[in-house]
Amino acid sequence: MTKENRQVDSWEYAPSLESTNHIHIKKRYELFINGEWVKPSSGKYFETINPANEEVISEIAHGNEEDIDRAVKAARKAYTEVWSVMPAAERAKYIYRIARLMHEQARELAVIETLDAGKTIRESRDIDVPLACNHFFYYAGWADKLAYAFPNRKVESLGVAGQIIPWNFPLLMAAWKIAPALAAGNTVVLKPAETTPLTALKLAEIIEASGLPPGVVNIVTGYGDTGAALVNHLDVDKIAFTGSTNVGKIIQKALAGTSKKLTLELGGKSANIIFDDAPIDQAVEGIINGIFFNQGHVCCAGSRLFVQENVAEKVISKLKERLKSLYLGDPLDKNTDVGAINSKNQLETIERYIQLGKNEGAEMYQPACVLPKKGFFCPPTLFTNVAQSSVIAQEEIFGPVLTIQTFRTIDEVIQKANNSPYGLAAGVWTEKGARIFNMANQLNAGVIWANTYNKFDPTSPFGGYKESGFGREGGVHGLAAYVKFI
Amino acid sequence: MSRLEIVKTYKIYIGGQFPRTESGRYYSPVNKDGKVLGNICLSSRKDVRNAVVAARKAIGSWSERAAFNRGQILYRIAEMLEGRKAQFVEELQFQGSSKQAAEAEVNLAIDRIVYYAGWCDKYQAIVSSVNPVASSHFNFSVAEPMGVVGIIVPENSSLIGLVSLVLPVICGGNTVVVLAAENLPLCAVTFAEVLHSSDVPGGVINILTGSTKEMTPTLSTHMDVNALVYGGTDPLELKEIQENAVLNVKRVFAYLTDWTKADAQGLHFISDVQEIKTIWHPIENVGGATSNY
Numbered sequence: 001m002t003k004e005n006r007q008v009d010s011w012e013y014a015p016s017l018e019s020t021n022h023i024h025i026k027k028r029y030e031l032f033i034n035g036e037w038v039k040p041s042s043g044k045y046f047e048t049i050n051p052a053n054e055e056v057i058s059e060i061a062h063g064n065e066e067d068i069d070r071a072v073k074a075a076r077k078a079y080t081e082v083w084s085v086m087p088a089a090e091r092a093k094y095i096y097r098i099a100r101l102m103h104e105q106a107r108e109l110a111v112i113e114t115l116d117a118g119k120t121i122r123e124s125r126d127i128d129v130p131l132a133c134n135h136f137f138y139y140a141g142w143a144d145k146l147a148y149a150f151p152n153r154k155v156e157s158l159g160v161a162g163q164i165i166p167w168n169f170p171l172l173m174a175a176w177k178i179a180p181a182l183a184a185g186n187t188v189v190l191k192p193a194e195t196t197p198l199t200a201l202k203l204a205e206i207i208e209a210s211g212l213p214p215g216v217v218n219i220v221t222g223y224g225d226t227g228a229a230l231v232n233h234l235d236v237d238k239i240a241f242t243g244s245t246n247v248g249k250i251i252q253k254a255l256a257g258t259s260k261k262l263t264l265e266l267g268g269k270s271a272n273i274i275f276d277d278a279p280i281d282q283a284v285e286g287i288i289n290g291i292f293f294n295q296g297h298v299c300c301a302g303s304r305l306f307v308q309e310n311v312a313e314k315v316i317s318k319l320k321e322r323l324k325s326l327y328l329g330d331p332l333d334k335n336t337d338v339g340a341i342n343s344k345n346q347l348e349t350i351e352r353y354i355q356l357g358k359n360e361g362a363e364m365y366q367p368a369c370v371l372p373k374k375g376f377f378c379p380p381t382l383f384t385n386v387a388q389s390s391v392i393a394q395e396e397i398f399g400p401v402l403t404i405q406t407f408r409t410i411d412e413v414i415q416k417a418n419n420s421p422y423g424l425a426a427g428v429w430t431e432k433g434a435r436i437f438n439m440a441n442q443l444n445a446g447v448i449w450a451n452t453y454n455k456f457d458p459t460s461p462f463g464g465y466k467e468s469g470f471g472r473e474g475g476v477h478g479l480a481a482y483v484k485f486i
Numbered sequence: 487m488s489r490l491e492i493v494k495t496y497k498i499y500i501g502g503q504f505p506r507t508e509s510g511r512y513y514s515p516v517n518k519d520g521k522v523l524g525n526i527c528l529s530s531r532k533d534v535r536n537a538v539v540a541a542r543k544a545i546g547s548w549s550e551r552a553a554f555n556r557g558q559i560l561y562r563i564a565e566m567l568e569g570r571k572a573q574f575v576e577e578l579q580f581q582g583s584s585k586q587a588a589e590a591e592v593n594l595a596i597d598r599i600v601y602y603a604g605w606c607d608k609y610q611a612i613v614s615s616v617n618p619v620a621s622s623h624f625n626f627s628v629a630e631p632m633g634v635v636g637i638i639v640p641e642n643s644s645l646i647g648l649v650s651l652v653l654p655v656i657c658g659g660n661t662v663v664v665l666a667a668e669n670l671p672l673c674a675v676t677f678a679e680v681l682h683s684s685d686v687p688g689g690v691i692n693i694l695t696g697s698t699k700e701m702t703p704t705l706s707t708h709m710d711v712n713a714l715v716y717g718g719t720d721p722l723e724l725k726e727i728q729e730n731a732v733l734n735v736k737r738v739f740a741y742l743t744d745w746t747k748a749d750a751q752g753l754h755f756i757s758d759v760q761e762i763k764t765i766w767h768p769i770e771n772v773g774g775a776t777s778n779y
Contacts, residue, residue: 257725450767457619467735
């Protein structure tokens, strides 16, 4: 079929569904405290659903202040009596063991991640889960080498780390938080996001099976009140938070005047910049990966596209054409490029921004695609004729929505890109090496992807400038978040 | 007939110039014998804002300057301070130090400046990294200055506290707005004169005298300040600063350090006020980056 006589924009594929018959999900999950599964003191449970079909997957315990207190006490006891006095090399071996068990159960973790979060199976199978496993494997080796990481300084573990993670990369964020904390000798109380608790609970089962001493890792599920109880607990030595800038600010304020150490990985509105000498086809793939990866639920998503004026028409038309071939649908289908929006709440937020963009006078483009009848879905969306002052170009949407602006000179695009309270990431596409180094130097962001986008690795530090938070996760720099200097 | 001595007017230092406070106000701190130290500028909130503007304006040329050149300029500060040692000793004594303590403080300040001058073109090699990612990319992390940094110096130190807090921050390419010790302000102003003759570009270091209590809220709530270094000892003041910092997620560093100790210096005072930036670029077909299976 030629382009002209094609009836539907999206291509047709035979379904290729990932099997779910090998996974184990309990009907109800309790809290994982002190190596045991305990009922929440409130007796309350909430449902976690599959955002792709709105079916209930499981019931999850809603931990409260009392449960957090139990978990922190267990973590403190494990810290004092076991984990902080254990030889570092032994600590390393436990973490390696967790990594290995995760590898063994990788496929099950990937399927559950897709069911609970709505992300495509290709992504959870090839990106989220392997990266999560590798993160444990990488940090395990640091446990007995900490003295090499901080030249001329003596370090000690902090104690009990309270960690709060978001719903966009549920297992990966748990790994980013737990692995370095354990390697540095801390014990952990982790609070997963309320819409995506399952893989963290599966991780708890893996941790249980690994024989990690009870109380070293505690997982307390719940809502914002559960997280607040953790932040405000007096016996927590460190808070690590990944999530929105608004909540991050509340946490930063709550910790003012305390001795708790804090790292924040917050929002972003990252610029993806295409120069006229860029390899355009590769750049178009980079734009797609930058904003539609994980339905745009990515803090470092390349959500502000800047295209040099003389190639703008070409890039935008190629982009629109490429959008037509993105396959939106069942996240368990291996053909699917764009999965489900994580929750009804988030879908409403995204739709509100799309409406706002139209009201502001920007021009919207969405490919003609059929949305599944059930579940939360949003077609990939482009906005052209966007002003620097547009709300959709300034605020984080956290969905598959790209704003497109043009520029003429390097100075102009640097100014526009940096003109944001955020500073998490940026992309640069050009064939000119000297220009890449200039741009990498001038852009105020913690991660610069040159001729690539949305790449992650355990060895590579990640984190933001300005209101995108502080502290780094990953690599040698990620260790500093979990030690104190003496 | 004896000659009438010329008495110095102590002024503030903004953007490489010595204006009086725009408010026209002054205060007269006294030493322990009750002698007035001078009519010192009681800087206003507007002065703080002007200083931040000057610091922001200076950031580009200072942070992009060759690290070697920054080292030369810092070393030049030490040379200039050495030449005016007597004046600092005299001021420290007037503010209440013994002659011995004053001399020791000035000597240590000079040596500390030389120490940080040497770090300018070396810290990057220690704190940066090449990261062996598992995909076919070249990946490295470098340190970059945070930007405009507000510094509140210890109230019990006229010179060594200021030098110990300011030098590592500018060594790393940041620009600073310094609130001098309220009741020991003389050396801060004279140090500005040293800076002025040391090739330090205007705006890199801005020094304000006055009421810390009055200026700190403006500095800590300012949306164009990236980080704050607190050298004071008041936990309530620190808490207020940390709360104000939330407005634009400022990084806050508080040091309870005895700066008169010879080892009260180090790489971490530089690296604390650095951001880590990580850069990725694809490489063609690197062996081992793909699975053999």
